[in-house]
Amino acid sequence: MSLIITETQNAIGTIVMNHSAKRNALSEALICEITMALDSFREQGIRAVVLRAPAGTRVWSAGHDISELPTGGRDPLGWSDPLRVLIRAIQESSAPVIALIEGGVWGGACEVAMACDILVAAPEATFAITPAKLGVPYNLGGLLTVMNMIPLPVAKEMLFTAQPIPVAQALNLGVVNYVKPTDEIDPFVYGLAASIVANSPLSISVMKEELRLLSSARSITPELFERIQGLRRLVYDSHDYREGITAFGEKRKPHFRGT
Numbered sequence: 001m002s003l004i005i006t007e008t009q010n011a012i013g014t015i016v017m018n019h020s021a022k023r024n025a026l027s028e029a030l031i032c033e034i035t036m037a038l039d040s041f042r043e044q045g046i047r048a049v050v051l052r053a054p055a056g057t058r059v060w061s062a063g064h065d066i067s068e069l070p071t072g073g074r075d076p077l078g079w080s081d082p083l084r085v086l087i088r089a090i091q092e093s094s095a096p097v098i099a100l101i102e103g104g105v106w107g108g109a110c111e112v113a114m115a116c117d118i119l120v121a122a123p124e125a126t127f128a129i130t131p132a133k134l135g136v137p138y139n140l141g142g143l144l145t146v147m148n149m150i151p152l153p154v155a156k157e158m159l160f161t162a163q164p165i166p167v168a169q170a171l172n173l174g175v176v177n178y179v180k181p182t183d184e185i186d187p188f189v190y191g192l193a194a195s196i197v198a199n200s201p202l203s204i205s206v207m208k209e210e211l212r213l214l215s216s217a218r219s220i221t222p223e224l225f226e227r228i229q230g231l232r233r234l235v236y237d238s239h240d241y242r243e244g245i246t247a248f249g250e251k252r253k254p255h256f257r258g259t
């Protein structure tokens, strides 16, 4: 059974994440289907993409599939990790991607939403960045996505508390472009997509790539990179990292020791 529903109309491609049994947890299988859909849209000459969950959903996505996180000794968010592959696929999609967000956005799904070019959310949407809740050492590229979207004090609050923020705060911060009532959000998003489709796809795709390159342009020395990787390894090799994953699987609160 497919984990997504896709549709194309008037050069607009829609991807509906449709694995509600696991709250659209970003499993390798779900991510593979989304990236294949983006590839197919590119081949079809699609000029704008809408990424969403089924209308009326309570959970847009529960984030990285925790059952697929390595249980220690290996970077859980390495270059080829499915979540990283998906983030890059969205950022490198020549067609702008509009995130139509209803319900809760959790963990790595927040980065997926923030990797999209335009975000339109329903009033009950919430955003929670949760590595600290699981004992996960978020990766450099992921933190850069967050830093590019959220002022540092708020990014730190979200990362350190792992608590959801309401859509009003996300709108106030400029993380989402619009908040629209659920009975208006679809026509609004597809109207936005149509206005993109009406413009020059070459100009848009080049400006999108320019903005991606500029926003990721950071100088970092090899020593700095290796120090950061060493620090992150302390985390994903720790008891707390294994405890966070185990506790989720056992449906209990984790007991973190700081080791």
Ligand code: YXS
Pocket (backbone or CB within 6 Å): 021, 022, 023, 025, 026, 059, 061, 062, 063, 064, 065, 066, 067, 104, 106, 107, 108, 109, 129, 130, 131, 132, 133, 134, 136, 137, 138
């Ligand atoms: O018990 P069954 O088999 O029915 O499965 C349950 C959950 O285990 C499963 N599920 C997940 N499976 C893998 N990975 C997930 N992230 C995940 N989330 C949920 O889906 C079935 C229904 O879940 P349930 O009963 O909890 O649904 P609910 O409606 O009561 O609650 C929905 C949520 C999203 C509030 C709740 O499922 C939840 O808190 N999920 C975890 C959210 C989270 O912490 N995500 C972060 C994942 S780690 C990640 O994204 C990055 C690595 S990081 O941590 O660095 O940001």
